Amino acid sequence: MKKILMRRKAAIEARMKEIRADLEGDQTEVSAVEQLQQEVDALTKELEDIKAALEEDEEETEDESEPPAGEGGEGRTADDNGEAGTGENRSGSEPEKRNAIINNIMKSLSSESRTKAKQGEQRKAFANLLVGRISESEARSMGVETTNGKVLIPESLSKEIITYAQEENLLRKYGTRVQTEGQQGYPILVKKAKAQRVKKERTGDNPIPQTDIDFDEVFLSPSETDALVLVTKKLLAMSDMPVEQTVIEELKKAYVENEADYFFNSTENPGSLLQKAVPFTPAQMEVYDKLVRLKNTVPTTKLKASRWIMNRAALTAVETIKDKNGQPLLREAYIEGAFGYRILGYPVDVTDYVDGGTPDVPRLYFGDFSSFRIQDVINSMEVSKLLEKYSDTNQVGFKIWHLNDGQLVYGPYEPTVFKLELTDGTSA
Template identity: 85%
Template sequence: MKKILMRRKAAIEARMKEIRADLEGDKTEASAVEQLQKEVDDLAAELEEIKKALENPEDDEDPEDDPENDPSVTAGGGEGRTGDDPDPNENRNGVDPEKRNALVNNIMRSLSSESRTKAKEGEQRKAFANYLVGRISESEARAMGVETTNGKVLIPETLAKEIITYAQEENLLRKYGTVIRTKGTQGYPILVKKAKAQRIKTERTQDNPIPQTDIDFDEVKLNPTETDALVLVTKKLLAMTDMPVEQTVIEELKKAYVDQEANFFYNSTDNPGSLIQKAVAFTPAEMEVYDKLVRLKNTVPTSKLKNSRWMMNRAALTAVETIKDKNGNPLLREAYIEGTFGYRILGYPVDVTDYVDGGTPETPRLYFGDFSSFRIQDVINSMEVSKLLEKYSDTNQVGFKIWHLNDGQLVYGPYEPTVFKLELTDGATSA
């Protein structure tokens, strides 16, 4: 029975692909659309039943079942076209695009599977890359699912996720922050005035009512702005190289985009919520580095300690690594932690990134706190690439510009700061 179902499934899928090819190749008469719609609906319903049967096979298969003798195997498999069906060689009337697209989408839904989806994503990614470097036309790219308009290419969802995944690896604020994907304005209420309770020893009277206290909220609104990056490639390279230039272009766009985004999140003076501007400056009195770290750890609100971690640049790591105890042994011990830099300081994991430098790599700078309070808003379907041909034509180059709308800010209220900043500038390195 299973063999019969598998063959029937293959026959239905073959017929659906044939119908889809006719529709996309404009080989279908407008008058035949209704008939094809009914056929596709019937095939889709039958295919769904077959898939369910294959997922839950019956135990009592009949050994006498012969696929060759089953008439349903060949029915609708492309050989059963009736005399009323349109001949592909006849002249065609225009088919309503909406009906055609709906029919094709119905077929695609029925044919969809994990392997099919992955294959389609791979085709779409390749088409996107090839279109960027001019190896296929805009119409060919659109036929393979790439959305283009006015020279701009909307980055396929799978590639956008790949870029964001790369961003998470390089930009730790994406890794530990809170990301929201939405088109609207994203706001966060912040408590700026607390209520106050009272205790009274005598009963309340009209002359002694409960004092009124107000609570007040402010709101921090994320304001997505443009993040973009530009790479140039010579026309000679595009024309002569055997290397996969399109993949190199994508990789360079990823790196350039992430570098710009990370600097905006960490160090931008135009971003009021950037880490360097919004983190609370921790300025203890003169003391040894180790004591400063202890004081800093104990300054973070208790409710935020559970998810807290250290984030520092290499200069700060060097300063911490050189701390010795009274016997001259390193105070910092290595401890392998999956997904981290490999250290713990005072029991909390450590990450090291050059973005903490803020343009001054010689300054030992570190942050400590709960970085989930760093809020990032990505505007849905806003990541796109523009191919700039005319602008750089006098130097025989092609420009590729990636563009995205997003914002990232450290958000906390005055009663519960979440991230603190410490600069180890006094040179003390002993415990």
């Protein structure tokens, strides 16, 4: 029964959104407004009854539900409190009737639906402001924040960019992310305590020896991550395509490529994976034996959450390992998934960001990547529109800017990620 009610609730809300879009777009004939008023009244009454039934079934009050009125258990209709169903609204002018119906629809929709609708409008306004289709004042009225020619990316779009970054940048996917404005530090143990065992009871002449523990602290230091895309004024003026959406997509891609390279390979980042992962340099041996040795080098406490991340050259080297009969050694390791492999029981991810500018070098990492710490400074992601700088070439520039940092953090007693390069397939 609950599933039926939920399906009907979704259908009613979808129909209300259609009616609202028609009314806001002035696509409805004046003669049809009265008919829509009656339909909205009926839908509102049914929607309130469904919400009341769902509340009773779950025995709890949801934020998006309206409390039922009266003792008969029927929900509040649109005629109460002088809303769209009242005689006053019905007797008003045609624009007033439209507004009354729209208000009635918005009050009837769930809070979640209203939030999604608002986010969609905000995202659209942000995109249109970027390409100059609306003014700053219009964008601000729709919830877009602007200052000194810069546009603060709406939170919903910022989350979308970060989500896209997680899909493309594996260190965002498996690392640990924090959002804060201040400096973010992580303590690491640099001196261990030591315990003793005694067979006789301790006395004043035989006290417990004091041992010290000592910590160091690694601070993340957010720096600027930015990306720039150029669009011709002719394209903005003449194209029927949604150029503003293309601009946003290109900004996302450019930003993520910059960020991922900084996390994986940057020599300016002391905590990048290439710089900070512990080099694993075993003696000359077969590739499979190297993988076993590498796996068993990771501290036992970190093995449970460990995984492999490698480039395509390393994947090729691993996939071509043969047993003594000439059969692929990893053929039994195939599982459903992105690249479909587990090596020695641990999942495998492949990304070109591991290349570090040398795609021909088979490079792989193994360990617990949750120790890669990422700090995103709250509300620092913004976009600037550059008009004058590229005016002599009739182009418009769009620059995305963000403050963040990402570093691999571990102590000397418990390294978390190791790096192995298979330079010739057999030797280290």
